[in-house]
Every structure is written in C-alpha cells, then in structure tokens.
Amino acid sequence: MDVRRSRLAARSCNLLDEWGTNMANEVRMPKLSDNMEEGIVIRWIVSPGQSVSIGDAIAEIETDKANVEIEAEESGVVEELVVPEGGSAPVGAVIARLGGSGSAAAEAPDTKSAEAPAPTEAPAPTEAAAPPAATDESGKVQEGVPSKERRAPAPSPPASASAHASSGRPPASGQPLVSPVARQLAESHGIDLKTLSGSGPGGRIVKRDVEAAVQSPPSTDAEIPAVEVAKVPTSQGEPMSRMRRTIAARMEEAKRSIPHFYLRTEVDVGEAMRLYESARAEDLLPGLTVTHLLLRAIAIAMPRHPQMNALWVDDTVQQIDDVNIGIVVALDDGLLVPVLKRAQSLTVAQLVAETRGLIDRSRRGKFRSDDLVGGTISVSNIGMLDVDELTPIINAPQASIFGVGSVRDRPVVRDGVITASKLMTLSLACDHRIVNGVEAGRFLEDVKHRLEKPLALLVDAGGAEE
Amino acid sequence: MHLDHAAVGQAPRLRVRRLGRVGYAAALALQERLVEERVASQEAGGDLLLLEHDPVYTMGRGADEADLMGAPARLGVPVFRISRGGGVTFHGPGQIVAYPIVRMAGGGRDVYGHIRRLEAALLDTCLGLGVVASVPEGETGVWVGAAKVGSIGIGVRRSVSFHGVSLNVNNRIDYFEQIVTCRVPGMPVTTLERAVGGPLDRSDVEGRLAAALARALELPLEEAR
Numbered sequence: 001m002d003v004r005r006s007r008l009a010a011r012s013c014n015l016l017d018e019w020g021t022n023m024a025n026e027v028r029m030p031k032l033s034d035n036m037e038e039g040i041v042i043r044w045i046v047s048p049g050q051s052v053s054i055g056d057a058i059a060e061i062e063t064d065k066a067n068v069e070i071e072a073e074e075s076g077v078v079e080e081l082v083v084p085e086g087g088s089a090p091v092g093a094v095i096a097r098l099g100g101s102g103s104a105a106a107e108a109p110d111t112k113s114a115e116a117p118a119p120t121e122a123p124a125p126t127e128a129a130a131p132p133a134a135t136d137e138s139g140k141v142q143e144g145v146p147s148k149e150r151r152a153p154a155p156s157p158p159a160s161a162s163a164h165a166s167s168g169r170p171p172a173s174g175q176p177l178v179s180p181v182a183r184q185l186a187e188s189h190g191i192d193l194k195t196l197s198g199s200g201p202g203g204r205i206v207k208r209d210v211e212a213a214v215q216s217p218p219s220t221d222a223e224i225p226a227v228e229v230a231k232v233p234t235s236q237g238e239p240m241s242r243m244r245r246t247i248a249a250r251m252e253e254a255k256r257s258i259p260h261f262y263l264r265t266e267v268d269v270g271e272a273m274r275l276y277e278s279a280r281a282e283d284l285l286p287g288l289t290v291t292h293l294l295l296r297a298i299a300i301a302m303p304r305h306p307q308m309n310a311l312w313v314d315d316t317v318q319q320i321d322d323v324n325i326g327i328v329v330a331l332d333d334g335l336l337v338p339v340l341k342r343a344q345s346l347t348v349a350q351l352v353a354e355t356r357g358l359i360d361r362s363r364r365g366k367f368r369s370d371d372l373v374g375g376t377i378s379v380s381n382i383g384m385l386d387v388d389e390l391t392p393i394i395n396a397p398q399a400s401i402f403g404v405g406s407v408r409d410r411p412v413v414r415d416g417v418i419t420a421s422k423l424m425t426l427s428l429a430c431d432h433r434i435v436n437g438v439e440a441g442r443f444l445e446d447v448k449h450r451l452e453k454p455l456a457l458l459v460d461a462g463g464a465e466e
Numbered sequence: 467m468h469l470d471h472a473a474v475g476q477a478p479r480l481r482v483r484r485l486g487r488v489g490y491a492a493a494l495a496l497q498e499r500l501v502e503e504r505v506a507s508q509e510a511g512g513d514l515l516l517l518e519h520d521p522v523y524t525m526g527r528g529a530d531e532a533d534l535m536g537a538p539a540r541l542g543v544p545v546f547r548i549s550r551g552g553g554v555t556f557h558g559p560g561q562i563v564a565y566p567i568v569r570m571a572g573g574g575r576d577v578y579g580h581i582r583r584l585e586a587a588l589l590d591t592c593l594g595l596g597v598v599a600s601v602p603e604g605e606t607g608v609w610v611g612a613a614k615v616g617s618i619g620i621g622v623r624r625s626v627s628f629h630g631v632s633l634n635v636n637n638r639i640d641y642f643e644q645i646v647t648c649r650v651p652g653m654p655v656t657t658l659e660r661a662v663g664g665p666l667d668r669s670d671v672e673g674r675l676a677a678a679l680a681r682a683l684e685l686p687l688e689e690a691r
Contacts, residue, residue, distance in 0.1 A: 033578030042527040057623065062528045065551040065606040066577045068622040086528070207604075208649055245602075245612030249654030253613075313640055314541070372651055373535055373644075397643060 025074040025098040029083075031091040032063055037183060039063040040088040041095060050078045052098065059095065074098055178205040186210045212364075243334035254396045258312075259432040262391055263444050269407055270422045272454040287352045290424070291381050294404065296351055296457045297450035298377065299323045299343035305443040307435050309376045311397045317434050326378030326395055327355060329362045336362040337395050339375040348458055376400075383407060389425040399434040403427035478511030480566065480685035482676050484669075485517040487559065490524070490546055493517060497628050500567045505624040511685055512568025512626075516672050519557040521641060526552040526619060533646035541644060550629040552606075552619035553649035560637030560657070562672055565630040566679055574625035581606060581618055584631050587678035588616040591633065594674045597661045607648070613656035617648065631679075635659060635671050 029039050043060040046052055052072040061068050076098035083095040178186070178193050182205050186193050196213055198205035272293050279285045302309050302323040310319045323344040326337040338358040340346075346354060361371060380392045381404040390403030405425040412421040426448065430440045450457060485493070493515065500513050523538055523545045525531070533554040538545045543556075557563055570580050585601055588608045592599035592615065599608040599615060608616040616633045634657040642655040659666050680687040 030575075032574075033576055036578065040528055055624075060527060060549060062526065062551050064578060065581055065618050066620045066622060066627075067527055067549045067551045068574070068577055069549075069624065071624065206649070208651070211650070246652050246654055249612035249656070250652070253654070253656075313644070314638065315640075397640065 025076050026094045027058065027070070027072070027096040027098065029061070029089045029091050029093050029095050030068075030070055032061070032066070032068055036063050036091055038088050038090045038178070039068075041083045041085055042067060043085055044081050044096075045069070046078050046081075046096075048078050048080055052076065052078060072098065182207045182210045186213075243331070247334050250396065251393050255393050258394050258396060260394060260429050261432050261437060261440075263428045263430070263437070263440055264389065264391075265426050265444055265448050266410075266423045267426050267448045268412065268421050268452050269424045272451055273407065273422050275454050275458075285349055285352060287356060288348065290383070290407070291379070291404070292348060292352050292355065293454050293457055294379060294381075294402070294426075294447070294451060295325055295327075295340065295343060295355065296348055297447045297454075298325055298379070298402070299346065299351070300457070301443060301446040301450055302377070303344055304446060305439065307439045308399055308430075308443045310399045310434050311376055312399070312431055312434055313397055320374075320376060322374075324374045324376060326375035326398065326401075327358060328378055328380035328392075328395075328401075329359050331363065336372065337375070337378055338362045338371045339373060341374060377402070379404065383424065389427055391427050392429050394429055394431055398431075400428055400430040400440065403429065478509070478569075478685055479688040480512055480514050480568065480680045480683060481688045481690050482514040482516060482680075483690045484672065485515055488517045488519065490519050490522040490544065490557070493519065493563075493565070494546065494548065497565055497567060501623055501626050501628045504567060504569055504626045510569050512566055512683070513690075514676060514679060514687075515563075515565040515567070516676060517563050517565075518559055518561055519563060521556070521558040522546060523554060523556055523641075523645065524548050524550075525554045526550050529553045530646075530649070533649065535645055537641070537644035541641065543641065548629065549621040549623075550619035551621070552617075553647070554645050555617055555619070555632070555647055556641040556645065557632055558637050558641060560635055560668075562633045562635055562668070562675055563630070564633070564675055564679060565628060566683060567626065567628045568683055568685070570622065570625050570627050574622050574627070577620075577622060580622075580627055581620065583682040584618050584620070584679070587675065587682040588618070588631055588633060590678040590681070591671065591675045592616070592658065592661075594678070595658060595662055595666065595671065597658060599661075610656055610658075610661045613654040614647070615656050615658060615661065631675075633658065633671070633675060635666055635668060 032039070039061040040063075041059055042062045044058070045060065046056070046058045052058060053075045054072055056072045057069040058072050058078075059070050061070055079097040079099040081096050083089045083093075089095050178198075183193065186196075186205075193205055196205050196209050198209055269290055272290050275293070276288060276290055279288050303321075306319055309321075309323065310317050312318075322342045325340045325343050327340060329336050329338060338361065340351070340354055340358060343351065358371060375395070376399050378392075378395045378398060378401040380390060380401060382390050383404050383406040385406060387405055388408070389405040392401045392403040394401050403426075405427075407422050407424045410421055410423040411418050412423070413419075414421075426444070428440060428444045430437075488496075496515065500515075504512065521541075521543045523534060523543055525534070525545065525547050527547060527549055528551070529547070530553065534545065537543065566584070570576070585606065585608060589599050589601070592608065592610070597610055597615075599610050601608055607614055607618050616631060618631050620627050620629045622628075634655065636657055636659040639655045639657060642653070647653040647655060658671065676687060
C-alpha cells in the first residue's frame with residue numbers, strides 16, 4: 001500500500017463519516033472508565049472469517065489494572081482485526097471490523113478499500129509497523145464515542161485512529177502511544193511525552209519510561225524542559241520522589257533486618273596510584289581508576305571465599321558461582337546499584353567498559369531489568385570527596401558491601417622506617433547470617449593485598465585466575 | 467452445580483467462601499466456574515473467595531516475561547499467565563487473597579471505579595488495624611509509607627469481574643525481591659505485620675477484608691453454607 005493511497009483513504013473515510021454512512025460494523029476501543037484514554041488489545045478471541053453473534057467475546061483489552069473481555073454488539077463475520085495483539089488504540093478507534101451477513105457487508109468493500117491498510121491477521125507486535133497512513137496524518141486523534149453509541153453520526157477519524165492504533169512505532173508526526181498512567185505521571189511531572197521512547201508493547205510509553213525520565217532528568221538536551229524531581233504525595237502529604245521512597249523502604253528494611261557487622265582496613269594504594277597515573281600518561285586502559293582495580297581485586301578474590309559470594313533468600317544462604325558486583329551510582333535524587341555481571345571473567349579493560357556502560361545506563365534511567373539484580377556484594381565509593389571512610393548499609397539480599405574512602409597521604413612505619421604512603425580506608429559491612437567475622441576478614445585481607453600489588457590485577461582474567 | 471443463592475426475590479449478596487490454603491490452579495478453576503455461572507445466571511451480586519496460595523508467581527496477560535527475572539526456575543515456584551491486568555506479582559502463604567467474583571454495576575463499563583472500590587476496601591482494612599495506608603498518585607494498590615502492602619488486578623468477562631486483591635499479612639517478601647513487581651524495578655514490598663510491628667490474627671484480618679469489600683461493593687455479606 002503506497003502512501004498516496006493511504007492519504008486518500010484517510011480523506012474518504014472522513015467524508016464517509018461526515019455523511020454518516022453506515023460502514024461495515026466497526027468494533028471500537030471501548031471507554032471502560034471516565035479516565036481511560038487508550039487500551040491494549042491483549043488477545044483476540046476471534047479470528048478473521050469467524051462468525052460472531054451479539055454478546056460473543058471477541059477480544060481481551062487491558063487498561064489500568066484490568067483485563068476486560070469485550071463483546072460483539074452486532075452479529076456478523078469478522079472481516080479484519082485492525083489492531084494486532086499487543087497493540088494499543090485510543091478510545092473510540094476502530095480495532096476490528098465485522099462484515100454483516102446482509103447490507104453491511106454490501107457496503108463494506110468501499111469502506112474497506114478506502115481504509116488504511118490493515119493486516120488481516122494480527123502480526124506479531126515486533127514485525128508490525130505503523131501503516132503508511134500513520135505518517136501522513138496529523139496524529140491528532142479525537143476521542144471517539146463508546147461503541148454503544150456509535151450509531152450516532154460521530155466525527156471520529158477512523159483512518160488516523162487505526163493508524164494510531166497500530167502496534168508499530170509511534171507515528172512519526174503524531175502523538176506517541178502512551179498508557180493512561182504514564183500520561184498522568186508525565187503530566188504531573190511536566191515531562192513532554194515526545195521526548196520519551198516507549199519500552200511497552202509496540203513501543204508504547206508506559207509508566208516505567210516516565211519514571212525513568214523522572215529519575216534521570218536529561219542533562220544534555222537543552223530543549224527538554226528541566227524536570228522537577230518527582231513529587232509523589234504520601235499519606236502524610238509529604239512530597240517524596242519514587243526513588244527516595246524506594247531507598248527509604250529498602251534501607252530501613254535492610255538496616256533493621258540484617259545483622260550487620262563491620263570490618264575496616266587501610267590499604268596502601270601507592271602502587272595502584274602509580275599504575276593508574278602511568279596508564280593515564282601512556283593512554284593505556286583509558287578511563288581506568290582505582291575503583292576498577294578494586295572491582296578487579298574483588299572479582300579475583302571472591303571465588304576463593306565462596307561463603308562471601310552469597311545471597312540471603314528464603315531465610316537461607318544461597319551461594320552463587322559468578323562474581324556479580326553491585327556498583328552504587330549516585331544520582332541527583334538518590335542512587336541505583338547496577339550489577340556488574342560475571343566480573344571474574346572480565347579483563348580490566350572489559351571491566352572498565354562494562355562499568356562505564358552500567359553507570360551510563362543508570363544515570364539515563366535506561367537500565368535493563370536485570371541490571372539491578374544478581375549481585376552478592378556492592379561497592380560504594382565516596383573517595384572523590386574529602387571523607388575518610390564510609391560505613392555502608394548492605395543492599396539486600398546481598399551478603400556484603402564495601403565502603404571506600406578517599407586516598408590520603410599518611411606516614412606509615414615500614415621495617416622501622418617512617419615513610420609517606422597513600423592510604424585508602426576500606427570498610428566492609430557483612431550480613432552475619434551469611435558469613436562470620438573470620439571469613440569476612442580473610443576476604444578483606446585478600447582484597448587488600450591484591451590491591452596493594454596491583455600489577456597482577458592487569459593480567460587477563462584467565463591467567464589471573466589460576 | 468445449582469445456584470442455591472439465586473432464590474427468587476432475594477436481594478443481591480456477596481457470598482463469602484473461606485477456603486484456606488488453595489493451590490493456584492484449583493482456585494483459578496473455581497473462579498472460572500463461578501464466572502461462568504454468574505454470566506449464565508444474569509444474577510446481580512457475587513461470590514467472594516478468601517484464601518491463600520502456595521507460593522506462585524502470576525503475570526497479567528500483557529506482562530513482560532523479563533519481569534520474572536528467572537525467579538520461577540531459580541526458586542522452583544510455578545508461574546501462571548492469567549486474564550487480569552497488571553504485571554508480575556507473587557502470592558504465597560501468609561498473604562490474604564480475595565477474589566470477588568461480582569456482576570459489576572453499569573454493565574461493566576466502569577472498570578476504574580470498580581478498582582477504586584477494591585482499593586478503598588484495602589485501605590479500610592488497613593485502617594481498621596491501625597495502619598494508615600495510602601494510594602500514591604497514579605498508582606493502583608495500597609502502600610504503607612514507601613512499600614506496597616496490597617495489590618489489585620482484575621479481569622472482566624461479560625460484566626462479571628474476577629481475580630481481585632491480595633494483602634500481605636505476614637508472608638515472606640523475599641519472593642517479591644526476586645522479580646520486577648508490578649512493572650516497577652526495585653519496588654519495596656511490606657506486610658501488615660511489619661507495619662503494626664507485631665503478630666496479626668489471620669482470620670481477623672480476613673474478616674475485616676471481607677466486611678470492607680462488602681461495604682465497598684455495596685453488597686451484604688452472606689456466609690456460604
């Protein structure tokens with residue numbers, strides 16, 4: 001179907017509507033609540049060619065927290081399913097057509113050939129693209145009438161509606177597909193929906209996309225209005241962002257339920273600093289920091305201390321094989337702990353790249369759902385500040401967490417001689433349900449020694465592991 | 467199965483059945499049957515199933531499988547994809563699950579209103595226990611402070627609503643931590659016992675929830691024989 005024809009289609013449909021011509025029986029997205037703006041066709045219960053009678057269930061629609069089966073209000077034969085499964089459509093948009101057994105069918109061909117192309121079978125959401133008409137229409141979709149009232153001549157534009165309804169990417173010039181909750185949320189935070197890309201079915205913008213935008217105000221695009229920190233009123237009427245609420249609840253729970261104990265040691269990072277500086281001077285391992293060396297030291301040490309590599313799940317200790325390290329990332333309004341997966345198999349260069357990607361995704365709110373899970377240990381580094389040490393709270397269900405302070409020039413007595421050294425305080429908070437002090441102490445000692453002899457950390461993953 | 471409650475002239479009622487621990491599949495089958503009967507009978511009113519499930523993850527028809535994050539296999543917990551709205555959630559012992567299978571007013575055209583009624587019943591139940599719960603703007607379900615304590619997800623078939631609400635009383639919450647609950651990564655979840663800081667009597671909470679649902683749905687309660 002070419003673009004020209006689609007354009008024509010849109011016009012002829014509007015004309016037909018204005019004349020109030022009785023088209024083939026159209027099934028429209030019903031308005032199931034006052035505030036419903038669109039729904040998703042979760043499932044078609046009928047297929048093209050099938051006969052339906054009044055009252056037969058034809059589709060399952062999702063809106064808000066409800067799945068609703070909608071019923072045929074006319075009898076007829078299903079001619080086409082306009083919206084594929086997984087696709088969303090605004091209230092009032094045509095989602096299917098029934099050919100009547102009599103007069104309606106006779107009128108149908110006109111309408112049908114004039115209509116924007118629609119698949120006769122619902123394609124998988126991934127392969128369904130918006131019909132060409134989508135890009136031609138202004139995208140302005142009037143709210144249609146509920147299907148019950150559709151016999152009244154209504155100025156609803158079926159072509160643009162069906163285009164809009166497709167599960168493909170959102171119409172380029174039109175409005176993005178948005179869930180009602182997401183729209184509400186975006187409005188309350190002053191977020192322009194056009195600036196978001198949807199992660200829901202068919203590229204639909206869903207709540208989590210808006211939340212991600214709220215959590216991570218874009219910093220680079222000057223045209224995007226500054227986003228106010230999310231304010232969600234609690235029962236006390238106190239504004240608190242979603243992320244703040246999450247942190248509050250998780251930390252309160254962790255501090256209360258996990259029997260923490262703490263170990264602390266000073267690490268001589270003189271060699272690590274020299275390594276870091278010479279790498280930078282030689283432009284080797286761009287982006288490398290002492291934090292990466294610490295991550296690498298943990299990755300190598302952890303398999304030698306399997307008790308530490310565990311989670312507290314179902315009131316039991318669950319040890320895992322991979323070394324998955326959470327990295328506490330500070331955001332303007334809170335923090336996230338994305339997890340560096342399989343760290344034991346990463347070279348230092350890979351580790352630098354992976355870490356950068358994780359932090360970047362987190363800051364942009366574009367993390368994948370598995371980015372945030374699977375860790376057994378985390379690293380919280382405030383070494384960029386003038387702060388000696390940090391005693392962190394464990395990120396449940398992980399077993400432990402490192403707090404990293406800043407690097408200090410300190411006098412150290414070595415072999416009876418006072419020398420200037422660069423020291424960094426490393427704190428380790430552990431869940432006593434999972435590990436004991438001695439085990440944790442050995443682990444901390446191991447990490448410390450590896451960090452103090454950092455050259456071995458640069459050997460590639462396979463070599464360093466033997 | 468005969469509709470023993472459908473005596474001529476009887477006002478619509480919410481007939482409550484306390485089922486105790488029920489496997490998910492069995493409860494689903496019972497729901498399906500009751501929906502079918504309610505659809506066929508054209509009767510107003512409804513049934514209220516009160517129960518708890520063995521550990522199970524359920525996902526709405528449109529939920530993203532990735533939100534399970536592999537938890538079912540990892541923890542050996544079964545998964546059901548069902549005809550309700552919403553994402554992935556968990557049910558297990560210690561959580562009260564209520565399935566009001568009722569004919570909705572207005573031919574089922576006010577789904578949002580129906581959900582708000584269920585929500586009101588959850589808030590009401592919490593309040594009766596001294597817990598001030600709330601519904602954050604734009605959300606569905608009820609929260610205590612920052613953590614979710616009650617969830618809602620319904621299905622509607624021929625104006626009859628089914629599925630319903632779950633209220634965390636003293637269930638384990640670690641199962642929630644293994645998934646993306648209700649499409650929100652890292653969503654904190656809590657229980658009523660944590661909120662009140664002490665043990666609760668399950669049947670008492672169940673009774674309160676049944677009464678609150680009956681009030682919210684404007685149907686008098688009737689104990690099933």
